[in-house]
Amino acid sequence: MPHHRYRPFQDRVDVPVTERTWPSARVERAPLWVPVDLRDGNQALAEPMDTPRKRRFFDLLVGTGFKEIEVGYPSASRTDFDFVRHLVTTDAVPDDVTPVVFTPARPELIDRTFESIAGLPRAVVHLYIATSPVWRDVVLGRDRGEVWRTVREAAERMARRAEAARDSHVRFQFSPETYNLTEPDFVLELCDGLTRLWDASPDRPVTHNLPATVEIATPNVYADQIEYMHRHLARRDSVILSVHPHNDRGTGVACAELAVLAGAQRVEGCLFGNGERTGNVDLVTLALNLYAQGVDPMVDFGDIDAVRDTVEHCNRLPVHPRHPYGGDLVYTAFSGTHQDAISKGLARHARRAAESGVPAERLPWEVPYLPIDPADVGRSYEAVIRVNSQSGKGGVAHLLRTHHGIDLPERMRPDFSRVVQEATDDSGREATPKELYELFAATYMAEGDVRLHDWSIHQEAPGVHRFVCTLQSGDRVGDHEGTGTGPLSAFVDALAGAGHQVDIVDFAEHKADGESTAYAECRSNDTTVWGAARAASALTASVEAVLSAVNRALR
Numbered sequence: 001m002p003h004h005r006y007r008p009f010q011d012r013v014d015v016p017v018t019e020r021t022w023p024s025a026r027v028e029r030a031p032l033w034v035p036v037d038l039r040d041g042n043q044a045l046a047e048p049m050d051t052p053r054k055r056r057f058f059d060l061l062v063g064t065g066f067k068e069i070e071v072g073y074p075s076a077s078r079t080d081f082d083f084v085r086h087l088v089t090t091d092a093v094p095d096d097v098t099p100v101v102f103t104p105a106r107p108e109l110i111d112r113t114f115e116s117i118a119g120l121p122r123a124v125v126h127l128y129i130a131t132s133p134v135w136r137d138v139v140l141g142r143d144r145g146e147v148w149r150t151v152r153e154a155a156e157r158m159a160r161r162a163e164a165a166r167d168s169h170v171r172f173q174f175s176p177e178t179y180n181l182t183e184p185d186f187v188l189e190l191c192d193g194l195t196r197l198w199d200a201s202p203d204r205p206v207t208h209n210l211p212a213t214v215e216i217a218t219p220n221v222y223a224d225q226i227e228y229m230h231r232h233l234a235r236r237d238s239v240i241l242s243v244h245p246h247n248d249r250g251t252g253v254a255c256a257e258l259a260v261l262a263g264a265q266r267v268e269g270c271l272f273g274n275g276e277r278t279g280n281v282d283l284v285t286l287a288l289n290l291y292a293q294g295v296d297p298m299v300d301f302g303d304i305d306a307v308r309d310t311v312e313h314c315n316r317l318p319v320h321p322r323h324p325y326g327g328d329l330v331y332t333a334f335s336g337t338h339q340d341a342i343s344k345g346l347a348r349h350a351r352r353a354a355e356s357g358v359p360a361e362r363l364p365w366e367v368p369y370l371p372i373d374p375a376d377v378g379r380s381y382e383a384v385i386r387v388n389s390q391s392g393k394g395g396v397a398h399l400l401r402t403h404h405g406i407d408l409p410e411r412m413r414p415d416f417s418r419v420v421q422e423a424t425d426d427s428g429r430e431a432t433p434k435e436l437y438e439l440f441a442a443t444y445m446a447e448g449d450v451r452l453h454d455w456s457i458h459q460e461a462p463g464v465h466r467f468v469c470t471l472q473s474g475d476r477v478g479d480h481e482g483t484g485t486g487p488l489s490a491f492v493d494a495l496a497g498a499g500h501q502v503d504i505v506d507f508a509e510h511k512a513d514g515e516s517t518a519y520a521e522c523r524s525n526d527t528t529v530w531g532a533a534r535a536a537s538a539l540t541a542s543v544e545a546v547l548s549a550v551n552r553a554l555r
């Protein structure tokens with residue numbers, strides 16, 4: 001591939017590294033998350049959202065707890081303009097939420113943007129222009145001085161319009177689009193110029209939003225670029241330093257996280273990472289990454305599937321099954337050793353809850369392979385373990401236990417696991433819990449040649465039992481009896497009388513929901529096999545489990 005066509009980032013932009021503190025910083029509270037789904041996400045859709053879809057998305061964002069929401073690019077289309085008007089006329093914006101509207105540095109489009117927000121008690125008007133050399137030359141055809149003049153005139157117009165809109169509290173935001181490719185001194189000149197022009201103060205701060213419009217370098221480089229601005233921006237206490245990473249290199253999340261370490265206070269992104277090309281940074285991942293560090297994310301993704309359903313409906317795009325935190329498969333293990341670890345971890349978690357009396361959902365989470373408790377985002381444990389040909393005994397046992405009350409004895413697990421492996425290798429498919437149970441029943445509980453009729457047990461003296469029955473072996477039917485110290489040894493004796501020599505090697509039995517399940521490992525006809533049975537009484541289940549083993553040995 002012609003890699004020589006591309007240049008390393010250091011040949012494309014100057015990144016002045018003075019001091020760098022971000023590598024040892026820690027994030028102890030959430031930045032202000034600002035979803036831009038209704039603008040940047042929307043502009044990347046083949047079919048942009050209509051008002052009902054936008055409204056549904058907006059309500060989701062409000063319900064999730066976002067406090068600043070970019071609601072559109074009102075000068076772009078009637079749809080976007082009408083949606084902002086819809087928010088105003090339906091009084092849809094709660095008191096603690098501030099809508100953001102986006103505008104280029106063009107006078108007529110700025111005017112249209114202000115028309116859209118008339119009547120909103122609060123708004124942020126967000127001005128953008130591309131600032132990097134390639135965009136200045138190729139797109140705008142303006143040099144640095146001309147870009148600054150365009151920005152200044154736009155900003156002055158915005159200030160005048162805001163002043164005129166006395167009934168609403170308007171704040172300002174500026175984005176030097178393609179910040180990550182722009183000379184740092186030019187960005188400082190623009191941002192500081194606007195901080196002055198808009199007369200930013202701590203109680204009416206300006207937002208300077210520094211986009212990685214197209215990712216160009218590893219996240220540490222973006223962190224250096226952000227820390228540089230954090231240290232050098234004028235009137236720092238009157239500036240909200242914001243970032244807007246895209247995901248062209250697949251490192252949008254890392255860029256945002258390092259940017260926060262480097263001093264960013266606000267992060268723009270989209271739910272599940274929709275947006276131009278490879279998308280905007282994903283706010284769900286960012287927020288839940290913080291959550292998984294024990295930091296309050298300040299938004300509520302307690303029902304991640306409901307959030308995902310709405311986002312998929314509005315964007316008309318599916319969320320990938322492997323998407324962090326929200327994908328269908330992200331709390332699911334198919335592979336044997338992972339399942340074993342998860343099953344043991346869940347069991348220990350439940351044990352700790354029972355022993356301590358602390359509810360399971362409040363105990364510290366330490367289950368292998370599950371970064372967070374799926375229940376915290378509204379997922380059940382049902383789909384955590386799923387079985388196919390790569391699964392092992394732990395996973396199979398877990399599913400039989402949790403879905404069918406079958407608690408396989410340790411020694412039986414490898415045996416059934418081999419049966420499952422063969423079946424799933426043959427089918428090439430996953431085996432559902434129902435199919436596993438059917439396979440279990442067909443393997444260990446099926447009737448065979450030897451049948452038992454009219455049986456009874458008599459305890460003749462302490463430690464002396466007599467088993468009386470009619471046994472059918474193929475066409476032969478005969479009455480038999482046997483004695484032993486317990487009911488099962490008496491049954492084994494009766495079987496011997498009918499010509500079926502059996503030794504019980506291992507045995508287990510348990511009761512759940514009024515039903516007993518018994519498992520018997522027997523040696524008969526030079527083979528060792530397991531049999532199992534379920535019945536209302538423990539005795540019946542035990543006898544039938546031994547009989548099943550005998551039948552399996554005969555097969």
Ligand SMILES: CC(=O)SCCNC(=O)CCNC(=O)[C@H](O)C(C)(C)COP(=O)(O)OP(=O)(O)OC[C@H]1O[C@@H](n2cnc3c(N)ncnc32)[C@H](O)[C@@H]1OP(=O)(O)O
Pocket residue numbers: 040043073075076077103104105106128129130139140141177213
């Ligand atoms: C990184 C980002 O996400 S930026 C946001 C991108 N989003 C969108 O573009 C979605 C909405 N946009 C639109 O609906 C349209 O582009 C409009 C209404 C804004 C403008 O439409 P048009 O007037 O037809 O212009 P067009 O779409 O071709 O844009 C190109 C023009 O805008 C200029 N331009 C681009 N960005 C800016 C800016 N921030 N400020 C001022 N002018 C700009 C270009 O230089 C070009 O001008 P030219 O025609 O004189 O060369």
Ligand SMILES: CC(C)C(=O)C(=O)O
Pocket residue numbers: 040128129175176177178209211212213244246
């Ligand atoms: C202009 C900014 C906010 C943007 O959308 C981008 O650079 O991607």
